[in-house]
Amino acid sequence: MKKTVLFLGALIAFSLTAMADEGMWLPSLISQRIGDMQAKGFRLTAEDIYSVNQASLKDAVVLFGGGCTGELVSDEGLLLTNHHCGYSYIQRHSSVEHDYLKDGFWAMNRSQELPNRGLSVSFLERMEDVTDQVLQGYRTGMTESQRDSVVRANTRKLTAAAIKDGKGLTANVEALFYGNQYFLFVFRVFRDVRLVGAPPSSIGKFGGDTDNWMWPRHTGDFSIFRVYADKDNNPADYSPDNVPYHPKKFFKVSRAGVHEGDFTFVYGCPGSTQEYVMSEQVKYVSEVSDPQKIALRTQRLDIQKKYMSQSQAVRIQYSSKNASVSNAWKKWQGEEKGIKKNHTVAEKQAYEKRFRAWAKDTRYEGIVDQLGGIYARRNPVYLAYEYYNETVRTIEILNFASGIQTRLRSGSSRDDLVESFFKDYYQPIDEECFVAMLTSFDKYVPENFKPAYFKEKLESYGSVKAWKDDLYGKTLFTDRAKVAALTADDMEKVLTDPAIELYSAFAQWYSEEIAPDIRETTEALRVANRTYMQGQMEFEKDKTFYPDANLTLRVAYGQVAGYAPYDAAYYYPVSTLKGIIEKDNPDIFDYNIPQVLRDIYAEGGHEDQPVCFLATNHTTGGNSGSPVLNADGNLIGINFDRVWEGTMSDIVYDPEICRNISLDIRYLLFVVEQIGHASYLFDEMVFVD
Numbered sequence: 001m002k003k004t005v006l007f008l009g010a011l012i013a014f015s016l017t018a019m020a021d022e023g024m025w026l027p028s029l030i031s032q033r034i035g036d037m038q039a040k041g042f043r044l045t046a047e048d049i050y051s052v053n054q055a056s057l058k059d060a061v062v063l064f065g066g067g068c069t070g071e072l073v074s075d076e077g078l079l080l081t082n083h084h085c086g087y088s089y090i091q092r093h094s095s096v097e098h099d100y101l102k103d104g105f106w107a108m109n110r111s112q113e114l115p116n117r118g119l120s121v122s123f124l125e126r127m128e129d130v131t132d133q134v135l136q137g138y139r140t141g142m143t144e145s146q147r148d149s150v151v152r153a154n155t156r157k158l159t160a161a162a163i164k165d166g167k168g169l170t171a172n173v174e175a176l177f178y179g180n181q182y183f184l185f186v187f188r189v190f191r192d193v194r195l196v197g198a199p200p201s202s203i204g205k206f207g208g209d210t211d212n213w214m215w216p217r218h219t220g221d222f223s224i225f226r227v228y229a230d231k232d233n234n235p236a237d238y239s240p241d242n243v244p245y246h247p248k249k250f251f252k253v254s255r256a257g258v259h260e261g262d263f264t265f266v267y268g269c270p271g272s273t274q275e276y277v278m279s280e281q282v283k284y285v286s287e288v289s290d291p292q293k294i295a296l297r298t299q300r301l302d303i304q305k306k307y308m309s310q311s312q313a314v315r316i317q318y319s320s321k322n323a324s325v326s327n328a329w330k331k332w333q334g335e336e337k338g339i340k341k342n343h344t345v346a347e348k349q350a351y352e353k354r355f356r357a358w359a360k361d362t363r364y365e366g367i368v369d370q371l372g373g374i375y376a377r378r379n380p381v382y383l384a385y386e387y388y389n390e391t392v393r394t395i396e397i398l399n400f401a402s403g404i405q406t407r408l409r410s411g412s413s414r415d416d417l418v419e420s421f422f423k424d425y426y427q428p429i430d431e432e433c434f435v436a437m438l439t440s441f442d443k444y445v446p447e448n449f450k451p452a453y454f455k456e457k458l459e460s461y462g463s464v465k466a467w468k469d470d471l472y473g474k475t476l477f478t479d480r481a482k483v484a485a486l487t488a489d490d491m492e493k494v495l496t497d498p499a500i501e502l503y504s505a506f507a508q509w510y511s512e513e514i515a516p517d518i519r520e521t522t523e524a525l526r527v528a529n530r531t532y533m534q535g536q537m538e539f540e541k542d543k544t545f546y547p548d549a550n551l552t553l554r555v556a557y558g559q560v561a562g563y564a565p566y567d568a569a570y571y572y573p574v575s576t577l578k579g580i581i582e583k584d585n586p587d588i589f590d591y592n593i594p595q596v597l598r599d600i601y602a603e604g605g606h607e608d609q610p611v612c613f614l615a616t617n618h619t620t621g622g623n624s625g626s627p628v629l630n631a632d633g634n635l636i637g638i639n640f641d642r643v644w645e646g647t648m649s650d651i652v653y654d655p656e657i658c659r660n661i662s663l664d665i666r667y668l669l670f671v672v673e674q675i676g677h678a679s680y681l682f683d684e685m686v687f688v689d
Contacts, residue, residue, distance in 0.1 A: 021558030021616040022653040023546045024270050026183070027058055028127045030555055037557050041263030043631045049267075049555060052126045057633055058553060059249035061267050062121040062227075063187070064625055067551070069268035070121060070225070071627035073253060073635065074684035077227035077245035078196065079121065080668070081625035082640045083204030084323060086223030089116045090198050091320040092420075096312065101319055104200035106676040113194035113226055115238045117416075121227055122187040123247075124553045125169065130158055134173060134182040144527055151182075162186045168235030176547035177537075178276075178530040185552055190245060192228035192238045197678055199223075199671050200594055201319070206580065208590030209301075209326045213334055213644040215571050217612045217661050218580045221640040222668050224681070251627055252686045253665055254634040258560045258613050260573050265557035266617040266639050266660065268626025270549035273650045276533055278368060279348035280375035282651055286339040288379070289386060290332040292444065296390045297329040299436045307429050309589075317424040331647050338648030338657075347652075355539055364535035371528050378521035384449035385514050391437035392506045396421075396430045401477040401499040402507075408488055415484075422480050431472055438464045451509035457502075475499040551622050556660075558616030563657050565645050574664070577601060577609035600674055610664040613637060619660040620650050628662045634688050637662035 025033050027050035034046040050058050064070035068085035072078065083090075087101075093114050094100045107113045138150045155173040162171035162184060171186045198204060203220040211217055229245040230236040258264070274281065304322045308315040339345065352368045359365045392398065400421045407414040442450070442458060461467040476482040477499050486494065494500055537545055562573040581601050585591040600606060615628070619639055628637035639662045642649065646658035673679040 021556075021655060022618050022658075023544060024273070024549050024554040024556050024618055024620075025546055026127065027124075027267075027553055027555055028129075028183075033555075033557075037263075037265070040557070040559065041631045042265070042557070044633050048633060055248040057249065057251075057267060057629070058124055059247060060251050061269075061553060061627060062123055063269045063551070063553075064121055065119055067271060067622055068624045069622065069626040069639075071267075071625075071635065071638075072227070072247045072250040074250055074686075075246055076684045077229075077247065078250075078681065078684060079193070079225045079227055080627075080638055081223055081225065082638060082663075083198060083201075083219075083221045083223045084327075084640070085625045086195065086198060086225065087205075087323060088320045089119060089195060090223065091316070091424075092116075093195065094316055096316065099312075099316060100198065101201045101316060104198055104203070104676065105195065106197045106678045107195070108678065108680070110226075110244075113196050115192065115194050116225075117238075119193045119225075120189050120191045121193055122170070122189045125166075125186040125188050127183055127185045127553070129181065130173060130184045131182045133158060144523070151179075155182075158184055174550050174552055176550075177545070178526065178533045180530060180533055180537075181547070183552070188235060190227050190229060190235045192236060192242050194226050194228060195223070196226050197224040197672065197676055197681070199675060202593050203597070203671060203675065205323070206590070206593065207583070209330065210590055212326065213330050213641060213647060215565075215614065215643045215659070215661060216575045216579055217641065218575050218577075218583060219612065219640070219663070220667055220671050221663050222638055222671075224672075250686075251629070251633075251635040252688045253669075254630055254632075254636050254688050255666060255669070256630075256636075256689050257610060257666060258574065258630075258636055258664065260560050260562065262560045263557070263631040264560055264615040264617060264636070265555055265629050266615075266619055266623060266626045267553070267555055267629060268619070268623040268639065269551050270554055270556075270620045271551050271622030273549040273620055275548055275651065275653070276536060277529070277651070278371050278375075278532070279345050279352060280372050280379075282339060282348055283345045284375065284379050284382075285651065286336050286345065288383060290336040292383070293386065293390055294329060294332050294336070296387075296437070296440055297325055299440070300325055300394065300433055301329065303432045303436065304429055307426060314426050314429075317426055318429065321424070330644070334644035334647035335650065338645055338654070339651065341645075342648065342652060342654055344648065344652045355535065358539050359535060362535075364531065364538075367528060367532050367535060371525070371532060374521055374524045374528060378518070378525070380446070381449070381514055381517045381521075384445055385510070385518060387441055387445050388506065388510060388514070391441045392502075394437060395434050396425060397427075397434075397472070397475065397477055397499050398503040400425075401475070401494075401497065402503050404477065404483060404486065405494055405500055408486060408491060408494060411488065418480065418483055427472070427478060431468055434468045434471075435464050438467070449514075451506060451513075453502075453505035453509065471498040471502065549620055549622065556617040556619060556623075558618070560613055560615050561659065562614060563643070563645075563659055565643075565657070571614070573614040573659075574610055575612045576607065577611060577667075578607045580611065594675065596675060606670075609667065609670055611667045613662055613664055614643070614659040615662065616655065616658070617660045618649060618653055618658065623660070628660075632688075635665055637665050638668070 030049050031046035050056055060072045062070045064081045070079045070081035090100050134151055134154045138147055159171040163169040168188045170189055173182055173184050199220050206219045227245040228242040233246055304318050308318050403417050475498050560573050562571045564570050583591050584593050623639050626639040627635050628639050630636045639660055641661040643659045649658040
């Protein structure tokens with residue numbers, strides 16, 4: 001077994017050859033890339049990027065919440081991330097009287113900074129290859145379940161040992177390359193994170209859904225927080241006695257600007273990619289899954305926008321929800337288009353043909369066909385799950401009812417759940433979505449996958465609308481007072497409520513009829529993909545292989561560059577304030593900028609104020625808020641998006657068209673000073689040219 005592990009490690013290292021700017025590299029192994037980085041302009045060392053012996057750039061980067069990245073820019077815990085990463089927290093502090101989404105928020109001193117329940121940031125303490133330790137005790141010939149038992153037992157030991165001596169430490173072991181390699185990640189988690197500043201949404205979300213994933217982009221997508229610690233600089237729950245955290249490292253801020261061809265690198269936590277899957281999975285994504293989910297979300301977005309346009313209160317209530325629905329909706333459109341444009345399915349099929357020929361008479365013979373057979377079993381049932389996830393599980397009253405039921409059973413407080421739900425709930429939207437979503441479920445899910453409960457109810461009511469009228473007319477979960485008055489003694493009443501009945505029936509259907517098949521095929525894919533991944537590495541020993549993203553810290557590097565989206569067109573890599581004024585339209589919500597910004601522009605001298613820029617860094621979800629650094633490791637921007645034509649980079653990276661979009665740090669400084677009048681924050685930053 002040890003020989004196999006050593007062989008795989010050597011194979012992975014051997015495959016690290018340069019290929020365009022593709023790749024999401026593990027910081028602890030960045031020494032294997034540092035030569036290529038330096039050849040492309042980087043002026044620091046591998047030890048500057050990642051070190052466990054001294055402060056390094058990794059110590060200024062955090063996992064923000066559960067799915068974004070942030071970076072520290074001062075010795076006082078000042079943290080930058082995207083506006084859309086902080087959006088839900090800004091929204092929670094907002095009301096009609098204090099509309100921080102519309103007007104922005106700026107704390108003018110530490111006492112005005114706002115705490116955020118449930119928000120944490122995680123600093124990577126260290127990471128290490130633990131493949132040998134994780135597989136210790138595994139022997140060839142063991143069953144897959146025996147292998148899993150070995151992995152779980154060894155993982156528990158490793159994580160327990162990693163956190164025993166530190167405050168706020170958490171640890172996890174992640175499988176890379178489908179379980180061909182394992183890494184231990186140890187984090188220190190801080191739980192007192194306060195809102196310091198955010199521009200109005202007309203800046204932070206400028207362009208809205210129309211510009212989302214698009215270029216040219218003119219969005220001031222940033223928000224500012226501060227990390228707090230106890231008096232000993234250790235993680236602590238929120239307390240008025242906590243003090244600003246003093247980090248091991250923070251980024252210096254460069255005001256020198258960017259130019260086409262400049263070296264850039266992104267240090268962040270990319271969420272999920274699937275670069276090495278076979279053609280059947282890509283075909284399912286681009287021809288079945290994406291189109292179906294796009295259609296479902298289009299219905300929900302149209303319903304939400306109709307009511308949001310009619311009421312300022314509803315707009316505030318649903319701004320965060322609408323943004324959440326919209327983000328993936330538009331990404332899937334670009335992904336579908338990019339896969340087709342790049343003929344990715346055909347390219348993978350051609351690759352698989354070559355692989356089959358090479359694999360003949362080896363241990364990898366037949367693995368491609370085996371994978372194809374598993375996908376053929378999996379995809380129909382997985383589509384039923386995706387319909388369930390995008391329809392029934394998006395109905396707000398059902399999720400709320402289930403949450404209340406769970407808390408009643410456990411005896412835990414439900415006050416916060418009741419408060420947050422009714423603060424941001426508008427029943428007409430939920431009712432209309434109920435009709436649209438269940439109608440689509442009935443229309444597009446094959447009969448053999450529909451729950452018997454669903455078919456019986458629909459036959460009984462005669463229409464989804466009649467079902468909706470009855471459910472919302474009878475359920476107690478639309479009545480705040482009735483929900484607040486519930487006790488454990490009311491469980492029988494809760495269990496017979498029509499909202500709980502529907503939710504529970506679908507949950508049981510999923511658990512008994514759908515989930516077992518998904519688990520079986522997912523497990524089969526995991527095992528087969530592990531073998532296929534080994535085969536690909538042996539088949540293409542000179543190819544660059546990097547682990548798929550899994551929300552762990554990575555380095556992606558490239559250069560500032562424009563691109564040609566279609567024939568006879570070229571997009572320059574830097575946008576300016578002039579473009580904001582060109583888009584400005586008071587009659588369109590997404591393009592109605594603050595009057596103060598119009599006034600500043602009218603005064604002259606700011607036409608060329610940089611706003612955003614493009615680069616070739618390989619990014620994905622989770623990289624939102626990541627620091628974008630120059631050749632000296634200084635902060636020049638904040639990553640927040642990719643171009644629409646390149647969103648297929650989660651599956652296939654095209655160096656000609658895949659670009660990440662970043663906020664130019666100079667626009668952040670401009671907005672803080674000119675719009676927020678909070679330039680006092682600059683006093684704690686370190687600036688370089």
